[in-house]
Amino acid sequence: MNQLLGFVKKEFTHIFRDSRTMIILFGIPIIQLMLFGYVITTEIKDARIAILDHSNDNVTRELTNKILSSGYFRLEDNLQNEHQIDPIFKKGDVKQVIVYEKDFAQKLEREGKANIQVIADASDPNTAQMLYNYTNGIVQDYTKKKYAGFAIPVQIKSEVRMLYNENMVGAFMYVPGTMALILMLISAMMTSITIAREKEMGTMEILLVSPLKASHIILGKVAPYLLLSIIDAVVVVLLGNMVFGVPIRGSIVVLAFLVVLYITMALSLGILISTVANSQQVALFISGFALMLPTMLLSGFIFPIENMPVPLQILSNLMPPRWFIDALKQVMLKGNGLEYIWPNILILCTMTVFFLALSIKKFRFRLE
Amino acid sequence: MRTILYLLQKEFIQVFRNKAMLPIIFIMPLVQMLILVYAATMELKKVDLTVVDLDLSETTTRLTAKFEASSFFHLTRAQLSSSETDQMLLKGKSDLVVTFPQGFEKDLKRNNEATVQILVDAINGSAAELSNAYLQTVIGSFNQKIRAEMMGVPKFTPPQQVSVIPSYWYNPELNFKFYMAPGILVILVTIIGLFLSSLNLVREKEMGTIEQLNVTPIKKYHFIIGKMMPFLFIALLDLTFGLLVAKIFFGLPFRGNILTLYVFTSLYLFLVMSIGLFVSAISDTQQQVLFVSFFFLIVFIIMSGLFTPVESMPVWAQNLDKINPLYYLIRIIRNVVLKGSGLLDMTRELISITFYGLAMFSLAVWRYRKTV
Amino acid sequence: MKETKAATGPIIQVKELVKQFGAFTAVDHITFEVQKGEIFGFLGANGAGKTTAIRMLCGLLEPTSGALQVAGYDGYHQREAIKRNIGYMSQKFSLYEDLTVYENFRLYGGIYDIPRKERIRKTDELLKKLHLEESRDKLVGGLPLGWKQKLAFSLALFHQPAVVFLDEPSGGVDPLTRRTFWDLIYEAAHHGITIFVTTHYMDEAEYCNRVAIMSEGKIVALDTPAALKAKYQTESMDGVFLKIARNKE
Numbered sequence: 001m002n003q004l005l006g007f008v009k010k011e012f013t014h015i016f017r018d019s020r021t022m023i024i025l026f027g028i029p030i031i032q033l034m035l036f037g038y039v040i041t042t043e044i045k046d047a048r049i050a051i052l053d054h055s056n057d058n059v060t061r062e063l064t065n066k067i068l069s070s071g072y073f074r075l076e077d078n079l080q081n082e083h084q085i086d087p088i089f090k091k092g093d094v095k096q097v098i099v100y101e102k103d104f105a106q107k108l109e110r111e112g113k114a115n116i117q118v119i120a121d122a123s124d125p126n127t128a129q130m131l132y133n134y135t136n137g138i139v140q141d142y143t144k145k146k147y148a149g150f151a152i153p154v155q156i157k158s159e160v161r162m163l164y165n166e167n168m169v170g171a172f173m174y175v176p177g178t179m180a181l182i183l184m185l186i187s188a189m190m191t192s193i194t195i196a197r198e199k200e201m202g203t204m205e206i207l208l209v210s211p212l213k214a215s216h217i218i219l220g221k222v223a224p225y226l227l228l229s230i231i232d233a234v235v236v237v238l239l240g241n242m243v244f245g246v247p248i249r250g251s252i253v254v255l256a257f258l259v260v261l262y263i264t265m266a267l268s269l270g271i272l273i274s275t276v277a278n279s280q281q282v283a284l285f286i287s288g289f290a291l292m293l294p295t296m297l298l299s300g301f302i303f304p305i306e307n308m309p310v311p312l313q314i315l316s317n318l319m320p321p322r323w324f325i326d327a328l329k330q331v332m333l334k335g336n337g338l339e340y341i342w343p344n345i346l347i348l349c350t351m352t353v354f355f356l357a358l359s360i361k362k363f364r365f366r367l368e
Numbered sequence: 369m370r371t372i373l374y375l376l377q378k379e380f381i382q383v384f385r386n387k388a389m390l391p392i393i394f395i396m397p398l399v400q401m402l403i404l405v406y407a408a409t410m411e412l413k414k415v416d417l418t419v420v421d422l423d424l425s426e427t428t429t430r431l432t433a434k435f436e437a438s439s440f441f442h443l444t445r446a447q448l449s450s451s452e453t454d455q456m457l458l459k460g461k462s463d464l465v466v467t468f469p470q471g472f473e474k475d476l477k478r479n480n481e482a483t484v485q486i487l488v489d490a491i492n493g494s495a496a497e498l499s500n501a502y503l504q505t506v507i508g509s510f511n512q513k514i515r516a517e518m519m520g521v522p523k524f525t526p527p528q529q530v531s532v533i534p535s536y537w538y539n540p541e542l543n544f545k546f547y548m549a550p551g552i553l554v555i556l557v558t559i560i561g562l563f564l565s566s567l568n569l570v571r572e573k574e575m576g577t578i579e580q581l582n583v584t585p586i587k588k589y590h591f592i593i594g595k596m597m598p599f600l601f602i603a604l605l606d607l608t609f610g611l612l613v614a615k616i617f618f619g620l621p622f623r624g625n626i627l628t629l630y631v632f633t634s635l636y637l638f639l640v641m642s643i644g645l646f647v648s649a650i651s652d653t654q655q656q657v658l659f660v661s662f663f664f665l666i667v668f669i670i671m672s673g674l675f676t677p678v679e680s681m682p683v684w685a686q687n688l689d690k691i692n693p694l695y696y697l698i699r700i701i702r703n704v705v706l707k708g709s710g711l712l713d714m715t716r717e718l719i720s721i722t723f724y725g726l727a728m729f730s731l732a733v734w735r736y737r738k739t740v
Numbered sequence: 741m742k743e744t745k746a747a748t749g750p751i752i753q754v755k756e757l758v759k760q761f762g763a764f765t766a767v768d769h770i771t772f773e774v775q776k777g778e779i780f781g782f783l784g785a786n787g788a789g790k791t792t793a794i795r796m797l798c799g800l801l802e803p804t805s806g807a808l809q810v811a812g813y814d815g816y817h818q819r820e821a822i823k824r825n826i827g828y829m830s831q832k833f834s835l836y837e838d839l840t841v842y843e844n845f846r847l848y849g850g851i852y853d854i855p856r857k858e859r860i861r862k863t864d865e866l867l868k869k870l871h872l873e874e875s876r877d878k879l880v881g882g883l884p885l886g887w888k889q890k891l892a893f894s895l896a897l898f899h900q901p902a903v904v905f906l907d908e909p910s911g912g913v914d915p916l917t918r919r920t921f922w923d924l925i926y927e928a929a930h931h932g933i934t935i936f937v938t939t940h941y942m943d944e945a946e947y948c949n950r951v952a953i954m955s956e957g958k959i960v961a962l963d964t965p966a967a968l969k970a971k972y973q974t975e976s977m978d979g980v981f982l983k984i985a986r987n988k989e
Contacts, residue, residue, distance in 0.1 A: 004656035024659040028666065035670045039685045047679055063530075089537065090709035092666050092699055108575070122536035123706035125544055127677050129536075136532040145529040156431075156509050157483045162501060165459060172491050185662065193655055201574070233512060278388065280654045281567050285392040288559065293400055297407045302675060304495055305414045309406050316407075326460075333491050334458050372851025382838050405896045576832040583828035583905075584851045585820050613784075740801055 003212055007220040015181030015224045025228055033050045033134065036174035037244050044130055048076040049096045050088055055104035063116075066142050072134045081086045089121045096120045096131045171244035175330040179236045180321040183336070185262050186229045186277040190250050191270030195220055196283035199274075204339050214363065224265050229263045238331075244309050249335030258331060258341070262324045268355035269320070275362040295321045323347045375594030379568075393564070397556040397606050400674045401549070401613050408548040410674075416501045417441040418462040420448050425473035427514070431484075433464070434506050440499075453487065463489050464499055476514075497567045538623070538706045545618040550701040551674045553610040562602040562661060564643030568643060569595050570657045571650075582738040589733045596641045603637050604630060611705075619641050623708035629701065631711065632718070636697045639725035643693070644730040658660065696721050751776045751903055751934050752797065757806035759792050766792040768957035769806065774936060776902075779798065779929050781948030782938040783981065789957040790938040791831065794907050797936065798828050798876040824852075827896030831911065833888050837881030841872060841891060844880060845898065852899035867895050886917035890924065897928055904928065906937040922947050945977040949967045953984060960984055 049067075053060050068075055072136035076094050079085065088094045089147040090148060099117040101107070108114040118135050120128035165172045197217070207217050237255075240246035248255060270287070277283035296302060298312065299321035305313055316322050330336040338345070384390065404689040417435060421428050436443045441464075448456070456462040467485040474481040486503065539546050572578040581591065607629075614620035644661060651657045671685060672678075672694035678686060689695040696717050703709035711718060752774035759767040762771065767789045774780045782790050795801040797810055799819035808815030813823040823949060835844050842863060849859035867873050870890050875883060889909060896904050906925075910918045922944070929935050937948065945951045946963055952962040961968060965977055972983045 008737065015715075018656070021656065021659055024663045028663050032666060032670065035667065039671060039681050040676050041680050043680055044677075045680055053517065079565075084706075085537075087713070090703060090707050090713040092703045092714070099388075108528050108530065114418070115532050116530060116532045118532055118534045120534060120536050121707070122542055123538035123702050124547055124677060125539055125542035126534070127679075128539075129542060132532075132534040134533075139530050139532050143528060143530050155480055155482070155515060156507055157481060157488050158504065158507060159483050160486045160488065161500065162488050162500075164495070165490040165493060170493055172493065193658065197653075197655065236399075280658075281564075281571070282388045282392065284563065284654075284658060285389070287671060288563070290396075293404060293555075297404050303408050304492060307409050312407050315403070324738075330458075330460070331489055334460055340459060369849055371853065374847055377850075378839065378843070378847045380834070381843060382836070385838055417899065575837075576834045578834075579800065579830050579832075580828070580834040580848075581851075583799055583823055583826065584848070585824040586851050648874055739802055 002076070004216045004220065006214065008223045009214060011135050012224045012258050015072060015228070022252065023231065024233065025186060028185070029178060029232050030239060032178050032182070033171075033175065033236065033239050033243070034165065036178060037171050038160070040174070044072050044127065044134065046074045047072060047095050047127070047131055048093050049073045049098060049131075050077040050079050050085075050094050051075065052079040052082070052085070052097055054101045054102040055100045057103075057105040059105040059108060059114075060100045063100075063139060063142060067135060067138050070134070070138055072131075085119060094121070095124070096126060096129070098135065135256065153175070157242075169244060169246070170334055171240060171246050173301075175236065175240035175246045176325045176332065177241050177296075177299070179233060179259075179328065180299060180325050182232055182236065183229050183259070183263055184266050184291055184321060186232060187266030188270035188273065188291055189227055189284070190222050191222055191225050191267055192273035192277065192283040193280050194225075194326075195274035196277045196280045200279045211342075218271060222271070226263060227266060229266075231264070246313075246332065248332050250331035251337060254337055254341070255268045255328075255331050258324070258327055258345070260350070261345065265324075265348050265352040268352050268359065272355045272359040272362070275359045294319055298322070299325050301325060320348060320351050332342070371402050372590045372593060374405060375586075375590060376597050378544055379598045380595055383564075383602070386487070393441070393560065393602055394606070394609070397560065398609055398613055400556060401552060401610050402617060404552050405545050405549045405614070405618060407519075409544050410554065414442045415440060415495075415502075416444070416462045417464045417466065417503075418444045418446055418448075418453070418456055420446055420465060420467040421455060422447075422470045423468045423472035427473045427476060428468040431468075431507070431510050434510055435503075436505060440502050452723055457487060460489070463496075464503065468623050475484045489725065521664055527640065543618075546706060547702070548674075549614040549618055549620050550705050551672075551698050553614065554672075554697045554701055555669060555674065556610060557603045557607050557633065557637070558665070558694060558697075559642055560606055562640050562644040562665070563597040564602065565595050565641045566633060566648040566657050566661060567654050568599075569645055570648040570651055570654050574653055586738075588736055592729070592733050592736060595645060596638070600634060600637050601639065604633060607633055619647070620705065622705055624704035625708075628709075628711055629704045632704065632714075632721070633697065635718070635721050636693060636700075638727055639693050639721050642725055642728035642732045646728060646735055649732055649736040668692050671695065672698050672699055690720070691724075693721070749776060751811055752780075752936065753807070753809040754797075755807040757793070757795060757808055758804045759789075759795065759801060760804045760808050767788055767796070767803075770800045770952075770954075770957075770959045772952055772959065772962055774903075774934060775931060776934055777932050778950065779925065779935040779937065781945050781951035782936070782954060783940065783942070783945050783951050783977075784938075784954035785940060788954040790940075790954055791907055793954070794905050794936070794938055798826060799823050825902045827899070827901040829889075829892045829896045829904070829906045829909055831907045833885075833892060834890070835880050835892055835895065838879060840877045840879055841867070844891070844895065847896055848895055854899060862898065866898075870894060886913050886921075889913060889917075889921060892893075893921070893924055899931065901933070903934040903936060906935065908938055908940065910939070910941070911960045918944070942977040942981050951977070953981065955984070 051064055053064070068072055077088060079088070079097065085097050088097070097119040099119060101115050101117070104114050116139060118132050120132055122128040198207065208214065237248065241248060269291070273283055273286050277286055298316045298319050301314070301321070305316050305322065308316065323344040327341040330341050419432050419435065428643060432445065435441050444462070453465045453467065456465060465487040469483070469485065472482045472484070484507070486500065488500050495653065536542055569646045572581070611620070615622065646659045647660050651660065669693055671681070671689055676697060678689055700714060700717055703714060750773035754773070755771050756769045757767060757771070758765065758769055770793065782793065784790050792801065796803050796808060796815060799815065799822045810822045812823040813825070815822065825936065836847070837889060839847065845863045846859065849863070854862070869874055872887065872891070875887070880888065883891070893906070893909065896906070909919050915922070925935055925937070925947070937947065948965065950964050951968065952959045954960070963971070963978070968975070968980045969975065972980045974980055974983060
């Protein structure tokens with residue numbers, strides 16, 4: 001037991017001595033949260049547009065003014081003809097061109113109808129659609145006020161309540177996701193690389209012939225990352241709570257249990273990877289490609305799982321972060337307890353046991 | 369100059385001899401491409417809507433039918449108490465719950481007004497907003513309809529109407545995959561280029577083989593270029609495969625000049641690898657390189673405009689993006705592939721990444737020390 | 741033999757050379773000269789400063805102060821020129837294990853600009869001499885340690901440098917292999933190549949023309965093995981070393 005303690009201590013000093021590693025281990029979650037909180041937004045603001053006004057009359061000028069003063073748009077250029085549209089899109093700054101037809105005001109007056117064509121750069125389809133909706137809304141609002149002159153009586157009213165996230169804060173989505181990502185990064189990736197490093201440098205053999213048991217060696221390698229992960233998880237939760245107001249509505253004990261379970265799962269996954277990988281590069285690419293990107297994209301972190309094609313929805317069931325993120329949201333945001341998240345816990349437990357069993361099997365096989 | 373050929377020969381042999389890495393280099397990116405592009409979709413396909421109709425009148429039935437008719441909602445009718453509806457939401461069985469209170473129709477007829485209660489699970493804010501907006505559109509048009517029926521004529525239509533006709537260029541079907549595929553390809557190419565080259569250099573430090581090179585009269589920039597070329601080549605190969613996969617599986621159009629894309633991507637890789645090699649020049653172990661690279665990669669990806677438009681970001685973030693290599697290539701590749709932009713359309717980007725690349729390359733060569 | 745600036749006179753000149761790492765002085769004012777064609781031994785316990793010294797001589801480390809010339813080039817400003825005229829074999833085996841024997845020779849031949857034909861001829865010649873013809877296309881990583889070291893030594897000599905630096909070249913091999921390794925060293929010296937070798941095996945010191953004994957960064961003795969044995973009145977270099985260590989106490 002003393003040997004084990006000594007070994008664990010050595011591993012700790014190794015990691016904590018490297019200030020670069022420490023800065024990054026704690027810098028990543030903080031900066032990532034800040035970026036998600038302050039930078040990532042799908043809201044449109046100051047989108048650059050160009051106007052092609054074939055009519056240039058009072059109405060079109062007034063409409064243009066309305067559009068530009070909405071705050072959504074910023075005028076980049078006034079175009080003279082249709083041929084200028086493609087080149088300006090190709091430069092990539094202008095997202096939408098608004099084209100007024102000839103004799104716009106006259107037509108509107110005499111025929112009661114006039115057309116505006118909105119040409120959108122749909123290489124970004126979401127933005128294109130949103131910009132069109134905004135433009136259309138502004139135009140319709142303008143014509144209603146100008147010509148209809150009366151407010152429409154509303155008959156069926158809706159009383160909408162946005163539950164669990166009254167102010168629609170994006171951080172409610174990103175805090176659980178970031179947690180899943182960071183813990184995966186530290187626990188699975190770093191562990192697998194540390195162990196692969198010992199193998200690559202040939203020092204694993206030395207450790208294996210030492211009186212330390214193999215399981216103790218692994219434990220010693222894993223312990224520092226377990227601690228670091230827990231600290232990071234606390235940092236993420238506190239930061240989310242204090243800076244972005246993400247609540248912890250459920251029980252702290254359940255939350256802590258869930259986090260430790262997930263970390264254990266990630267650590268065993270890291271150990272499994274290291275039994276397969278003989279070099280740090282292989283370990284990195286397996287964990288990088290096979291863990292990081294799916295953690296971000298197949299877990300419901302950024303893209304909701306319900307929207308994916310069915311095969312991917314099935315595949316996402318195999319992604320441990322999916323179950324973690326889901327349970328985390330339930331506990332933190334909805335205040336659910338074990339009676340709701342037990343299936344997630346069961347699945348994560350099963351995965352952990354599976355990964356551990358597989359690595360022990362692989363490990364034995366290697367020694368024989 | 370011949371020296372560099374020998375160095376390149378050595379690097380290529382080593383890369384292709386590493387059997388464990390080959391599948392990772394060539395197959396993983398393609399698999400990732402296939403899975404991730406399908407996964408990365410913002411379109412809401414199916415929203416679980418529960419209708420609790422406590423009125424069971426003609427009006428509520430008709431409105432419920434309207435909800436059901438929309439392909440957007442997956443509708444369940446249920447008679448639930450309010451605690452039961454809470455459960456539906458807590459368990460995540462329903463995203464939206466619409467409740468018609470008792471006496472809904474009576475209210476409508478007597479007071480010309482009735483209120484429907486809508487509960488939205490708003491943890492995913494943007495999805496919640498979108499589905500609520502959709503619900504409101506359905507209710508709005510239903511409003512107009514019953515109003516017309518009750519009043520007889522559509523009086524509320526203003527005499528003058530402006531129709532705003534959208535036309536979506538370059539992607540008329542608003543296919544989100546066309547948007548994501550090039551972006552994800554950039555990430556994959558970056559990971560391959562950045563990590564392979566920087567880990568390779570620092571690995572020589574770890575293994576001690578670099579010492580043998582450092583006592584030779586080898587030129588520093590020869591060495592750095594030797595570390596770049598094989599991975600530039602591999603990354604471009606991966607780009608080619610990725611584009612083919614995107615073409616075959618997603619029907620991604622390729623409007624631009626393929627050569628333009630290769631020129632831009634090569635310049636970009638030169639830049640990214642220079643940054644990577646700079647990091648490995650100042651590090652001693654692969655782990656350190658990894659930490660630093662991962663840190664920046666995550667920040668760069670989040671800020672690159674891969675998921676959300678750069679234009680929506682705060683101004684300071686947009687300014688910061690000027691030093692984000694990914695921002696440039698993601699913008700460039702979407703412009704070239706989808707719109708057919710050429711080198712001249714993007715001279716600003718061209719100049720930026722070229723000079724940025726040269727600066728980082730000089731920094732890497734300068735910081736790589738042949739001394740211990 | 742390549743032209744060097746100092747065709748006559750000492751090939752290595754070191755005067756008051758110092759290397760400090762922070763507050764720690766690894767090499768403390770050492771002064772010596774090595775003549776052309778000499779086998780010069782650098783002795784000392786682990787941590788005595790041998791490796792630091794040899795790294796400065798090879799241009800891998802910049803000295804803190806003092807004068808240093810190798811093959812007529814200055815150790816501060818002409819390190820790249822020094823590198824063209826020296827060979828080096830590090831303590832840790834540092835050939836590419838994932839390249840074959842032949843590929844390693846090809847790479848280093850290329851780096852030193854040896855013409856292709858000459859390189860191929862010399863590679864074949866060397867492999868024959870080392871009885872490694874059959875391993876020509878085997879990966880270096882799979883060879884026994886003794887073979888690897890002979891290979892590393894041959895590679896350090898491949899471009900016919902004026903001086904070869906060997907940093908504890910025979911660590912971890914059996915005495916017989918060590919013996920054959922020293923045969924190679926003699927042969928090189930016979931061809932006029934200067935050998936600078938560090939070791940902590942005292943028996944190896946006997947093979948050198950002259951030895952310097954280092955302790956705590958300083959040179960505490962420098963002479964031929966015979967003269968040193970006479971001075972300290974013992975039969976072996978081991979005895980010399982022990983007496984020096986005792987004197988210090």
